[in-house]
Amino acid sequence: MAELDPALSRVFSTVLDRNPGEAEFHQAVREVLDTLNPVVARHPEYAEGSIIERLCEPERQIMFRVPWTDDQGNVRINRGFRVEFNSALGPYKGGLRFHPTVNLGIVKFLGFEQIFKNALTGMPIGGGKGGSDFDPKGRSDAEVMRFCQSFMTELYRHIGEYTDVPAGDIGVGGREIGYLFGQYKRITNRYESGVLTGKGIGWGGSLVRTEATGYGTVFFTREMLATRGLSLSGRRVIVSGSGNVAIYAAEKAAQLGAQVVACSDSGGYVVDEAGLDIALLREIKEIRRGRLTDYAAERESATHHAEGSVWDVPAEIALPCATQNELDGSHAKTLVANGVLAIAEGANMPCTPEAVSILAENNVLFAPGKAANAGGVATSALEMQQNASRDRWHFDHTEQRLDQIMVDVHARCAEAAETYDCPGNYVAGANITSFIQVSDAMLALGVI
Numbered sequence: 001m002a003e004l005d006p007a008l009s010r011v012f013s014t015v016l017d018r019n020p021g022e023a024e025f026h027q028a029v030r031e032v033l034d035t036l037n038p039v040v041a042r043h044p045e046y047a048e049g050s051i052i053e054r055l056c057e058p059e060r061q062i063m064f065r066v067p068w069t070d071d072q073g074n075v076r077i078n079r080g081f082r083v084e085f086n087s088a089l090g091p092y093k094g095g096l097r098f099h100p101t102v103n104l105g106i107v108k109f110l111g112f113e114q115i116f117k118n119a120l121t122g123m124p125i126g127g128g129k130g131g132s133d134f135d136p137k138g139r140s141d142a143e144v145m146r147f148c149q150s151f152m153t154e155l156y157r158h159i160g161e162y163t164d165v166p167a168g169d170i171g172v173g174g175r176e177i178g179y180l181f182g183q184y185k186r187i188t189n190r191y192e193s194g195v196l197t198g199k200g201i202g203w204g205g206s207l208v209r210t211e212a213t214g215y216g217t218v219f220f221t222r223e224m225l226a227t228r229g230l231s232l233s234g235r236r237v238i239v240s241g242s243g244n245v246a247i248y249a250a251e252k253a254a255q256l257g258a259q260v261v262a263c264s265d266s267g268g269y270v271v272d273e274a275g276l277d278i279a280l281l282r283e284i285k286e287i288r289r290g291r292l293t294d295y296a297a298e299r300e301s302a303t304h305h306a307e308g309s310v311w312d313v314p315a316e317i318a319l320p321c322a323t324q325n326e327l328d329g330s331h332a333k334t335l336v337a338n339g340v341l342a343i344a345e346g347a348n349m350p351c352t353p354e355a356v357s358i359l360a361e362n363n364v365l366f367a368p369g370k371a372a373n374a375g376g377v378a379t380s381a382l383e384m385q386q387n388a389s390r391d392r393w394h395f396d397h398t399e400q401r402l403d404q405i406m407v408d409v410h411a412r413c414a415e416a417a418e419t420y421d422c423p424g425n426y427v428a429g430a431n432i433t434s435f436i437q438v439s440d441a442m443l444a445l446g447v448i
């Protein structure tokens with residue numbers, strides 16, 4: 001870790017004091033502050049306006065009870081969250097996560113990251129995140145619907161097209177967004193399409209939103225490789241996770257000529273030397289809601305591994321697309337020993353700080369999540385544009401917009417890294433350029 005400038009150090013101490021026990025939030029804040037020494041040296045106005053301290057304190061944190069009834073008639077209670085972190089650039093925007101590990105600290109880390117990610121997209125969106133410790137895994141559709149209806153019965157009063165626009169994340173896909181949108185419409189008696197993104201194509205959704213986060217991660221990887229005269233073609237790629245982000249990262253990498261040979265879920269990983277069969281993976285994960293053991297059982301070229309880690313599989317490109325802190329220092333050492341060239345975070349903060357340092361020491365191209373996975377939220381903003389103009393764009397047009405956005409995100413990160421004397425450091429570049437953009441807006445809007 002870098003030695004922090006005294007102004008940044010004071011802010012970090014305050015964050016630790018005010019938010020005890022929120023390890024992931026501390027980690028996310030520290031990772032940003034670690035890159036800001038040269039910025040506060042050049043821009044004393046940010047410290048003078050207490051911008052950094054304000055940025056670390058959410059504008060609003062909402063926590064609520066979510067009661068619902070399971071299929072056996074038992075009343076269950078979960079906890080719901082929405083952290084509206086920063087609205088200097090636009091309405092709060094960010095997904096909802098339904099997973100048993102969700103707590104306030106997790107939602108704050110995700111909401112904090114979202115501020116900078118959303119700024120990087122160049123779209124007018126602020127940062128927020130929400131979710132619940134509800135676990136949709138193993139629940140019937142009827143149970144998921146009742147949970148979503150109860151969740152929205154509280155959340156609806158806090159959101160709106162101009163206020164706060166949630167979307168999906170882990171455990172929240174098209175099915176959940178449908179139930180949430182239905183309940184919002186019912187309670188408010190408004191067909192307010194722009195209140196949620198990730199909607200179905202037939203009722204206000206955007207083509208490419210489903211694919212966007214994974215595709216965008218691969219577009220960013222393509223741009224990073226190009227800075228060293230390399231391409232994805234013929235490269236061995238491994239992906240962690242097998243959910244929304246992982247599936248479409250694998251699909252786009254394969255479309256660009258890579259051989260995607262492994263992916264994982266919470267029960268282990270599969271290796272498929274013939275290249276992952278994306279159609280089969282989608283069918284098992286998206287339709288049957290099955291496991292990777294099913295994939296291995298149905299695909300002759302695949303083997304399932306319940307022990308070890310997907311990061312043990314030799315590859316030139318690794319795309320962590322599951323969850324936070326899933327790739328640690330020892331995994332990074334293994335990847336380096338196996339000759340990895342580039343790592344792009346499809347997930348939010350999947351690499352530990354130690355892993356990031358090891359990759360930097362070994363000159364591995366590294367794209368932080370707030371840059372690499374920004375294509376998802378950017379395409380959500382494209383969905384909002386289509387909703388606002390009552391329009392519907394073709395797949396190719398929307399994908400081209402996404403591709404250009406990712407080219408621009410990459411260029412902005414690379415340029416800021418150059419300007420602040422750390423060429424090729426995408427972590428610093430992403431933090432610096434987005435921090436400056438948000439801070440300038442906050443200064444312009446006054447002390448609010």
Ligand SMILES: NC(=O)C1=CN([C@@H]2O[C@H](COP(=O)(O)OP(=O)(O)OC[C@H]3O[C@@H](n4cnc5c(N)ncnc54)[C@H](O)[C@@H]3O)[C@@H](O)[C@H]2O)C=CC1
Pocket residue numbers: 168169170171172213241242243244245246264265266321322323324346347348373374376377
């Ligand atoms: N869906 C989106 O548009 C975006 C998602 N992300 C991030 O991408 C990551 C994946 O999200 P999605 O693919 O949307 O979720 P998903 O629910 O579709 O898939 C999550 C995948 O991660 C695995 N996973 C989750 N928790 C795990 C754990 N504790 N240990 C091992 N594996 C675990 C699951 O088995 C599953 O394969 C998350 O970090 C999310 O915040 C980032 C930007 C946008």
Ligand SMILES: O=C(O)CCC(=O)C(=O)O
Pocket residue numbers: 093094095096114117165166167168169197348373374376377378380
């Ligand atoms: O599409 C969105 O609004 C949010 C996506 C998201 O949650 C993320 O970028 O982590």
